[in-house]
Amino acid sequence: MVFKRRDPLGWGAWLREQIYPKGGFKRAIRYVVYRMRRLPDQPHRVARGVFAGSLIGFLPLPGMQFLAAWGAARLIRGNVLAALLATFNTNPVTTPFFAVLALSLGHWIMGIEAPLNGEYIARAFSHAGGDLWFNLTAIFSDHRDARWGGLLQFWREVYVPYFVGALGPAILISAASYYVTIPLVAAYQHARAAKAKERGEKRRSLRETVAIAAAKLKRKGDRDASGEGDDGPGTP
Numbered sequence: 001m002v003f004k005r006r007d008p009l010g011w012g013a014w015l016r017e018q019i020y021p022k023g024g025f026k027r028a029i030r031y032v033v034y035r036m037r038r039l040p041d042q043p044h045r046v047a048r049g050v051f052a053g054s055l056i057g058f059l060p061l062p063g064m065q066f067l068a069a070w071g072a073a074r075l076i077r078g079n080v081l082a083a084l085l086a087t088f089n090t091n092p093v094t095t096p097f098f099a100v101l102a103l104s105l106g107h108w109i110m111g112i113e114a115p116l117n118g119e120y121i122a123r124a125f126s127h128a129g130g131d132l133w134f135n136l137t138a139i140f141s142d143h144r145d146a147r148w149g150g151l152l153q154f155w156r157e158v159y160v161p162y163f164v165g166a167l168g169p170a171i172l173i174s175a176a177s178y179y180v181t182i183p184l185v186a187a188y189q190h191a192r193a194a195k196a197k198e199r200g201e202k203r204r205s206l207r208e209t210v211a212i213a214a215a216k217l218k219r220k221g222d223r224d225a226s227g228e229g230d231d232g233p234g235t236p
Helices: 009-019 023-038 044-056 065-075 080-089 095-110 118-138 149-226
Strands: none
Touching: 009 044, 044 065, 044 080, 044 149, 065 080, 080 118, 095 149
């Protein structure tokens, strides 16, 4: 399998890999591009997968991106593996920049007036997390009612604006990725096929050369064998 490791990572190592890959982001990006180019499928199907995965990757679907990308790729008949790989368009490096863009655009579209700064967003996450933890522990208590204020505020002022603001840029960027992917994959597959054909011709030429040399040696051996009983002229 593409994502299966020979030596499985522990939870601590896995979390570190999510924040900063062991070989660095450059190596991780090169790996994704390498796998994308070598996908054994038609270019337009790979491009559909890239579109689906890129679109899902930009949307705020924590913990569900792979599943959503798989479903979207199947829905539009794209390459599923390309969709899964394309979700890596959002990572710890790109996400903060896109999040600012999406939240700003979402607040503008929805007419929400709120200070878009680190303190405001951190406070919204903190209140939502506090309410979520309180509600989970309230299940096991008979004397506490659930709290929803922080969660509702987070939903109205962060999550929904993020989703609304991310949708437009995500569609545009994913559509551009679709049209760029088709010629790139087609050119790579054509070059790879030409290289494979060249290697095949070299192997065939080498086999023919070896066969010709073997045939010459065999004929020479046959002539030498046929003259073994003849001692030549002048023999008494």
